[in-house]
Amino acid sequence: MKAPLVRIKGLNVAFDGAPAVRGVDLAVHPGEALGLVGESGSGKSVTWLAALRLLPGKAAVQGRVTLDGRDLLSLPTPEMERIRGGRIGIIFQDPSSALNPVLTIRRQISEVLALHRGLSGSAIRAEAKRLLDLVGMPDAEGRLNSYPHEMSGGQNQRVMIAMALAGQPDLLVADEPTTALDVTIQAQILDLLQLIRREMGMALVLISHDLGVVAENCDRVAVMYAGRIVESGPAAALFDAPRHPYARGLIDALPTLEDTRRLAAIPGVVPDPRDMPRGCAFGPRCAHAGPECLLDSPPLRAVAPGRRLACARPDLDLTPARPTPAPHLAEVTS
Amino acid sequence: MSALLDLHDIARSYVTRKGLFGQRKLVRAVDGISLTVNPGETLGIVGESGSGKSTLGRMALGLETPDEGHVTFDGAPMPSHGTPAWRALRRQMQMVFQDPLGALDRRLPVIEQIIEPLIIHGIDGDHRRAGLTALSAVGLSADHGLRYPHELSGGQRQRVVIARALITDPRLLVCDEPVSALDVSIQAQVVNLLIDLQAARGLGMVFISHDLRVVRQIAARVAVMYLGRVVEEAAATDLFRAPQHPYTRALVSAAPSPGPRRIERVILTGEPPNPAARPTGCAFHPRCPVALPRCRTEAPALSRIAPGHAAACHLLSPAAKVAAR
Numbered sequence: 001m002k003a004p005l006v007r008i009k010g011l012n013v014a015f016d017g018a019p020a021v022r023g024v025d026l027a028v029h030p031g032e033a034l035g036l037v038g039e040s041g042s043g044k045s046v047t048w049l050a051a052l053r054l055l056p057g058k059a060a061v062q063g064r065v066t067l068d069g070r071d072l073l074s075l076p077t078p079e080m081e082r083i084r085g086g087r088i089g090i091i092f093q094d095p096s097s098a099l100n101p102v103l104t105i106r107r108q109i110s111e112v113l114a115l116h117r118g119l120s121g122s123a124i125r126a127e128a129k130r131l132l133d134l135v136g137m138p139d140a141e142g143r144l145n146s147y148p149h150e151m152s153g154g155q156n157q158r159v160m161i162a163m164a165l166a167g168q169p170d171l172l173v174a175d176e177p178t179t180a181l182d183v184t185i186q187a188q189i190l191d192l193l194q195l196i197r198r199e200m201g202m203a204l205v206l207i208s209h210d211l212g213v214v215a216e217n218c219d220r221v222a223v224m225y226a227g228r229i230v231e232s233g234p235a236a237a238l239f240d241a242p243r244h245p246y247a248r249g250l251i252d253a254l255p256t257l258e259d260t261r262r263l264a265a266i267p268g269v270v271p272d273p274r275d276m277p278r279g280c281a282f283g284p285r286c287a288h289a290g291p292e293c294l295l296d297s298p299p300l301r302a303v304a305p306g307r308r309l310a311c312a313r314p315d316l317d318l319t320p321a322r323p324t325p326a327p328h329l330a331e332v333t334s
Numbered sequence: 335m336s337a338l339l340d341l342h343d344i345a346r347s348y349v350t351r352k353g354l355f356g357q358r359k360l361v362r363a364v365d366g367i368s369l370t371v372n373p374g375e376t377l378g379i380v381g382e383s384g385s386g387k388s389t390l391g392r393m394a395l396g397l398e399t400p401d402e403g404h405v406t407f408d409g410a411p412m413p414s415h416g417t418p419a420w421r422a423l424r425r426q427m428q429m430v431f432q433d434p435l436g437a438l439d440r441r442l443p444v445i446e447q448i449i450e451p452l453i454i455h456g457i458d459g460d461h462r463r464a465g466l467t468a469l470s471a472v473g474l475s476a477d478h479g480l481r482y483p484h485e486l487s488g489g490q491r492q493r494v495v496i497a498r499a500l501i502t503d504p505r506l507l508v509c510d511e512p513v514s515a516l517d518v519s520i521q522a523q524v525v526n527l528l529i530d531l532q533a534a535r536g537l538g539m540v541f542i543s544h545d546l547r548v549v550r551q552i553a554a555r556v557a558v559m560y561l562g563r564v565v566e567e568a569a570a571t572d573l574f575r576a577p578q579h580p581y582t583r584a585l586v587s588a589a590p591s592p593g594p595r596r597i598e599r600v601i602l603t604g605e606p607p608n609p610a611a612r613p614t615g616c617a618f619h620p621r622c623p624v625a626l627p628r629c630r631t632e633a634p635a636l637s638r639i640a641p642g643h644a645a646a647c648h649l650l651s652p653a654a655k656v657a658a659r
Binding site for chain 1 (some may be wrong): 382383487489490517518519520521522523525526544546547548550551570574584585586587588589590591592593599601602603604605606608621
């Protein structure tokens with residue numbers, strides 16, 4: 001396998017002493033689509049915000065994040081600014097708050113082109129229009145003179161993607177890019193991201209709470225829980241036969257259009273970062289927890305080619321969707 | 335069996351203006367909808383933003399009065415919002431919204447908020463005991479009752495809202511995106527809870543959501559809305575197995591799933607609908623992959639295409655099928 005484009009090693013992030021990310025190792029290879037799934041508070045966004053140095057000063061970040069062997073976390077700020085928006089593009093959930101409301105789309109895209117591509121004058125004009133065409137914006141020429149509030153959420157997200165692509169990045173980090181959009185528009189935007197990724201040979205990190213979105217758009221997936229990766233592997237294999245009880249639980253809890261079955265809810269709630277349980281963080285909610293789960297936080301180990309698992313009981317038989325066990329009303333959350 | 339809730343050809347418009355001095359414009363948020371909910375039945379309403387589904391929910395509860403058409407609850411016309419008759423009826427129809435924190439008072443322990451409807455409606459009895467019963471019915475302990483909203487998780491807060499809605503023993507429950515703000519594992523807990531409570535109490539329920547996957551689990555019948563109108567209505571099983579309207583087909587195919595895909599994905603082109611600029615003819619025609627010239631000028635009526643299955647599409651009307659032959 002080729003050397004990874006970006007490698008995150010031993011990443012730890014804490015806010016006021018409360019850990020948000022606890023030892024994450026992750027590699028993104030050139031051209032691949034990597035999905036990061038987890039529920040709120042799992043650390044999936046914080047991992048990438050920390051890697052790109054977008055967190056506020058009060059966040060304590062430790063570890064190494066390398067791009068072609070250079071450590072991003074110790075890079076001088078001006079160099080880091082060239083990488084963000086240059087080699088690594090970023091898009092967020094809410095495009096309308098990421099765009100400047102008092103500047104036209106043309107001004108905002110032109111700024112990126114001048115900064116990261118050193119273009120000027122008519123070259124900027126032509127490239128700005130080309131980018132809007134690329135992201136499937138109807139009436140690209142006219143839209144360049146629009147302001148963000150004059151456009152829909154889907155159109156604003158297209159503008160954000162165009163701006164992220166302006167620096168011709170090798171990696172695009174998309175943090176819940178379609179969560180604020182309607183489902184038919186979500187399908188359009190995800191389709192667009194796939195198309196562009198294939199055409200430009202760009203790598204994509206897709207951060208999402210939606211397992212379906214990640215399953216359909218990624219080659220490889222990492223599942224996060226309480227600041228750690230609990231399982232990773234090829235998307236198809238992982239969703240077909242997850243080996244971590246939390247990954248299994250997430251899939252069983254997801255309603256499908258195929259049939260109506262009783263959703264297997266995961267009892268309890270995610271742990272408070274200031275008061276982490278002993279041993280495995282998922283232990284208190286895990287139906288398979290045993291005494292060994294209280295000993296240590298299990299490390300992420302290779303269990304099969306391309307598959308890694310952080311579970312003290314790696315050989316569990318996780319048969320899919322147990323048929324309606326105990327009445328869920330007994331699952332009193334505490 | 336007479337319907338618990340009957341919406342008959344209801345419509346509601348809002349006035350908007352474009353810009354500070356722009357012209358006033360009437361936007362029809364809901365545009366002639368007829369639906370019924372029987373006792374013990376869950377009707378799912380799906381649609382994207384701007385489809386008018388929340389306005390429909392508010393009219394179903396009498397929170398807004400339709401400009402046209404009428405709403406009947408249990409065989410009698412819905413009294414106007416705020417009247418004593420309407421207030422008296424409110425104990426029989428309750429609602430649950432998306433944001434539980436916004437629906438709760440941060441300064442009161444949740445048990446006091448759960449029993450509040452009993453006080454408002456002057457219902458006698460042991461309120462504290464009723465409150466504890468309601469807490470346990472939604473899977474919370476007495477200890478949870480003493481906490482304040484910010485001391486509970488999102489899923490627990492939504493349980494509190496559900497407990498409060500059910501304490502007056504209503505006959506109709508309208509839920510507007512009740513689980514959209516919750517994480518998957520917690521969402522499953524609340525969905526299961528709603529299904530159980532509905533079955534145990536024989537509630538009539540209107541479940542409004544943009545998430546087809548959740549609606550599939552909970553609703554027996556589903557109406558799909560687009561720009562203020564119902565474009566398809568059928569039993570949930572039929573609607574999701576064989577969606578007929580081109581918009582429903584696109585919606586169903588776009589629902590992301592980690593499993594294998596059953597129907598070919600339809601990616602719509604064009605922008606989401608804007609209620610302030612409703613297209614002529616069939617409102618879906620600018621995005622429709624199979625639109626005919628006729629769709630641009632003539633709005634299709636919602637008509638029966640199979641037993642218990644209605645759709646509003648020129649391509650699905652019996653006449654179109656005859657012409658195709």
